[in-house]
Amino acid sequence: MLSNLYEFTxxxxxxxxxxxxxxxxxxxxxxxxxxxxxFLLEIxxxxxxxxxxxxxxxxxxxxxxxxxxxxxxxxLHELRSLKPINWQLPGVGKLEFKLINSGENKxxxxxxxxYLLELYTFRPKTxxxxxxxxxxxxxxxxxxxxxxxxxNIEGNEADMQSYLVQNPSLIEDDIKIINREYNTPIGKIDxxxxxxxxxxxxxxxxxxxxxxxDAFQIVRYREIIMKIWNKPENIRSMIIGSKISEKLYFYLxxxxxxxKEIKWNEIFPSIPRKKKKKLNDFFSKNT
Amino acid sequence: MLSNLYEFTxxxxxxxxxxxxxxxxxxxxxxxxxxxxxFLLEIxxxxxxxxxxxxxxxxxxxxxxxxxxxxxxxxLHELRSLKPINWQLPGVGKLEFKLINSGENKxxxxxxxxYLLELYTFRPKTxxxxxxxxxxxxxxxxxxxxxxxxxNIEGNEADMQSYLVQNPSLIEDDIKIINREYNTPIGKIDxxxxxxxxxxxxxxxxxxxxxxxDAFQIVRYREIIMKIWNKPENIRSMIIGSKISEKLYFYLxxxxxxxKEIKWNEIFPSIPRKKKKKLNDFFSKNT
DNA sequence: GCCTAGGTCCCGTTG
DNA sequence: CAACGGGGCCTAGGC
Numbered sequence: 001m002l003s004n005l006y007e008f009t010x011x012x013x014x015x016x017x018x019x020x021x022x023x024x025x026x027x028x029x030x031x032x033x034x035x036x037x038x039f040l041l042e043i044x045x046x047x048x049x050x051x052x053x054x055x056x057x058x059x060x061x062x063x064x065x066x067x068x069x070x071x072x073x074x075x076l077h078e079l080r081s082l083k084p085i086n087w088q089l090p091g092v093g094k095l096e097f098k099l100i101n102s103g104e105n106k107x108x109x110x111x112x113x114x115y116l117l118e119l120y121t122f123r124p125k126t127x128x129x130x131x132x133x134x135x136x137x138x139x140x141x142x143x144x145x146x147x148x149x150x151x152n153i154e155g156n157e158a159d160m161q162s163y164l165v166q167n168p169s170l171i172e173d174d175i176k177i178i179n180r181e182y183n184t185p186i187g188k189i190d191x192x193x194x195x196x197x198x199x200x201x202x203x204x205x206x207x208x209x210x211x212x213x214d215a216f217q218i219v220r221y222r223e224i225i226m227k228i229w230n231k232p233e234n235i236r237s238m239i240i241g242s243k244i245s246e247k248l249y250f251y252l253x254x255x256x257x258x259x260k261e262i263k264w265n266e267i268f269p270s271i272p273r274k275k276k277k278k279l280n281d282f283f284s285k286n287t
Numbered sequence: 288m289l290s291n292l293y294e295f296t297x298x299x300x301x302x303x304x305x306x307x308x309x310x311x312x313x314x315x316x317x318x319x320x321x322x323x324x325x326f327l328l329e330i331x332x333x334x335x336x337x338x339x340x341x342x343x344x345x346x347x348x349x350x351x352x353x354x355x356x357x358x359x360x361x362x363l364h365e366l367r368s369l370k371p372i373n374w375q376l377p378g379v380g381k382l383e384f385k386l387i388n389s390g391e392n393k394x395x396x397x398x399x400x401x402y403l404l405e406l407y408t409f410r411p412k413t414x415x416x417x418x419x420x421x422x423x424x425x426x427x428x429x430x431x432x433x434x435x436x437x438x439n440i441e442g443n444e445a446d447m448q449s450y451l452v453q454n455p456s457l458i459e460d461d462i463k464i465i466n467r468e469y470n471t472p473i474g475k476i477d478x479x480x481x482x483x484x485x486x487x488x489x490x491x492x493x494x495x496x497x498x499x500x501d502a503f504q505i506v507r508y509r510e511i512i513m514k515i516w517n518k519p520e521n522i523r524s525m526i527i528g529s530k531i532s533e534k535l536y537f538y539l540x541x542x543x544x545x546x547k548e549i550k551w552n553e554i555f556p557s558i559p560r561k562k563k564k565k566l567n568d569f570f571s572k573n574t
Numbered sequence: 575g576c577c578t579a580g581g582t583c584c585c586g587t588t589g
Numbered sequence: 590c591a592a593c594g595g596g597g598c599c600t601a602g603g604c
Contacts, residue, residue: 017350018331018426040352040366044305044430052557054495054597055442063304063432065327071367079327079434080358082376083584087369087597127557128597139305139430143331145350147366155342157580185534186499187578188603207580208341212474212593213500217579220503245592251473270339270414341582370599374582415582444595474593494595499578532577578603585596 021140025115029097032140036095039142041068043117046136049076049086053128059086066119066132068095074121076132088130092121102135155268157207161190163267164205164240168193170262171240175201184224187217199234200225206241207264214239215248219255308427312402316384319427323382326429328355330404333423336363336373340415346373353406353419355382361408363419375417379408389422442555444494448477450554451492451527455480457549458527462488471511474504486521487512493528494551501526502535506542 019039021031035041043066049059059076064085067075072090100116117134161180168175171193179192191203202225204218222237229235238258242265252259306326308318322328330353336346346363351372354362359377387403404421448467455462458480466479478490489512491505509524516522525545529552539546 016423016425044432046432051597054552055440056555056557057441057597058439060435060437062434062436064436065430067364069364069367073367073369075369077354077356078436079430079432080356080360081585082360082362082374083598085436085438089369089597089599126597127552129557136303138303138432143352143366143426145331145333145366145425147349148347149349149351149365149372150347151372152345153342153582154344155582186538209592213504216500216503216507219507220499247472247592265341265414268343270343270416338582344582368600370583376582376584413582417582440597442597496577534577576604579601581598581600583596583598583600585598586594588593589591 017143017145019142021142023137023140025099025117028117028140029099032097033095035142036068037070037072039144040070042066042139042141042143043068043134043137044139045134046138047076047132047134049130049132051086051088051128051130053123053126053130057086061135063138066134074119074130086130086132088121088123088128089126091125092123092130096120100133155264157205159268160207160264161205164191164262170267171203171238171260184221184228186220186224189221189225195236199236200229200231201236201238204237204239206239208242210239210241210244210248210259212248212251214241215252215257218257222255222257304430304432306429308429310424310427312386312404315404315427316386319384320382322429323355324357324359326431327357329353329426329428329430330355330421330424331426332421333425334363334419334421336417336419338373338375338415338417340410340413340417344373348422350425353421361406361417373417373419375408375410375415376413378412379410379417383407387420442551444492446555447494447551448492451478451549457554458490458525458547471508471515473507473511476508476512482523486523487516487518488523488525491524491526493526495529497526497528497531497535497546499535499538501528502539502544505539505544509542509544 032041046061046063047066048061051057062078065077067077072092074088075084076086077084098118100118102114102116117137119132120129122129164170165177165180168177172195174196175193177191177193182189182192189202190205193201193203195201202218202221204214204221206214218237218239222235225235226232236258237256238260239252240260240262242261242263244259249259319328333348333350334353335348338344349365352364354364359379359382361375362371363373364371385405387405389401389403404424406419407416409416451457452464452467455464459482461483462480464478464480469476469479476489477492480488480490482488489505489508491501491508493501505524505526509522512522513519523545524543525547526539527547527549529548529550531546536546
């Protein structure tokens, strides 16, 4: 595939998987389109942008890094902050690049700053358009590579649930877990237990801080189970988490919802800082 | 500042704001550290990674783009998808880069693939560490620019609230808005109105789809207001949104919560696709 | 496709 | 600082 790149004026590169594209504007749109969908594209330059859809966002001129991934994901990043300042998800069909002559009098097309490079996309599913206009491009490159990534995640809520099923005494003495992900008309109850007095315990799990929405949720589950099972005196409700605000704690108490504190990060601790455990240790332990 | 870059072997670049750093591993750590905090750094190569904190995530070898922003935000991006596969937020102190000799016999330090470049960070606030190890680096560059960005966002929930305060008849005839963001012990009520019969109307606003948590929130508000004000017969509750599932609609009905459909995207429409309105039009309209 | 809920949610605002 | 709620939330899983 690389063989036919040189129908354009591309900068040769001795870097594996990275192709710098020269900034002469001649055929720049075709050059870009050549890489779309096959390479990750990076355009760094001075641009403005408009997103119009779920909200309207207009972005004044600034130096930003536009990344167009292989799957059409578009990210417009500033020099600070985690989230892109603008973005668009895949599903925009063919990306529409266009070169616009901004100068009064027509000049050499190789002169970058007389031309604007516009990217326009439209995503029918959400009725959203996104436009980026580059007044100046400082760098343009395409990168590719092997995508054989593999991620392993431990310590999410599903893990916590499994752990508590294995160790129910962490919840309370002599409780038995009789259901996981129990289906109700309004959603799933994380765990259902039977306590030592034979009462049913509805349990909602949260890894960390309990939010008001979490508290409401378990109240609502209690409501629906009482209605379905029609045995209110035999039902307890409990929310498990590592932290709760005082206000919410009393709210739960009023509604006869118990709060059980389980500090998940003590059960599932991070590797201590002092040990400075390194990547190799981690991998060798796991294999 | 650029003047003293050439104490290292950097590639000269004719591109404004973009500096390619050569991949000889001699002094590579110092080269990188030279740019940290002042430039956005991009390292593209074959790497593995471990994040350890709120969860543990281990990432096998793959070609990924590591971005280190000026504010210490770290993003590890794959060639697809919006979100980085791993990341870390600012607050990690000095980033710890280290060059590790991986080969059995010591070889020329300029040979990339006998050395591993490791980045280790630790974020005390959340007790999270993040380690990336590059087995191969294909490209290393630093970019900088002007950060005078300005974003203008319209059409969020706050805008909707203001719009309804100005145009209460959209909610119903002869209603008067008497409160915004009314504080209760369990949260803020978006709007409180007085209807034509003198009844109080508690109003919860949602831009789009009503979620179960939204529905339950307004039920709780009703509860708390009834308790505080002690005038249940004079209180109505309403949730405003552009969409609701049938299930939730009946849930609300059972709890005497009214649902008022207001299609926000009709009040605040997107620029139609057909017109293909461009950035310039948008800006000239707004100025 | 809708619905539901988790997330290393992030992020801004308020008290 | 914690707490609270919005977000163009995104994303994965179930039905």
